[in-house]
Amino acid sequence: MNQPFAGVMPPEVTEVTCKVVWPTIGATRAGRLVGRLADVRFGVGEFFTLGKLLAVASIPLSLAVFAWQLMPFVCRRYALTNRRIIIRKGLMPVDEHWLALDEFDAIEVEFLPGQHWLHAGELIFKRAGSEALRLSGVSRPEVFRHVCLTAQSALR
Numbered sequence: 001m002n003q004p005f006a007g008v009m010p011p012e013v014t015e016v017t018c019k020v021v022w023p024t025i026g027a028t029r030a031g032r033l034v035g036r037l038a039d040v041r042f043g044v045g046e047f048f049t050l051g052k053l054l055a056v057a058s059i060p061l062s063l064a065v066f067a068w069q070l071m072p073f074v075c076r077r078y079a080l081t082n083r084r085i086i087i088r089k090g091l092m093p094v095d096e097h098w099l100a101l102d103e104f105d106a107i108e109v110e111f112l113p114g115q116h117w118l119h120a121g122e123l124i125f126k127r128a129g130s131e132a133l134r135l136s137g138v139s140r141p142e143v144f145r146h147v148c149l150t151a152q153s154a155l156r
Helices: 029-038 051-056 060-069 141-155
Strands: 015-019 076-081 084-089 094-100 106-110 120-127 130-139
Touching: 015 130, 015 141, 029 051, 029 060, 060 120, 076 141, 084 106, 084 130, 106 141, 120 141, 130 141
Parallel strands: none
Antiparallel strands: 015 076, 076 084, 084 094, 106 120, 120 130
């Protein structure tokens, strides 16, 4: 290894993966349905709610959605490198879409109905006010947004 610090490499030399994030079940319509059901606040107090009962009842659906997302022809992951943000598809990762770190101006976080309970959200990369890339169902999207902005500022 010819790096002064492990994992740190100038983008001019080679592309190095900084972080990989797998989408949650909040990336799918069925997963967001589970989130909407579990977020129902009707009940007695804050602990005994209908949403908690529905969350337990929807465990089989949650497991089915999770297993579906791991299927070889469906699975996706989002990779941040020292040069770009990549949507990779398949068990043997193939770059499907990407956006260079210098090709976006801002990153917005959007929560679709049902994603908030799942602690997931959409990351929307904007270029000149229009959407350049969307990452769906990112777990803890504010954290990944901050990491992407830090990588972008390190590039400059």
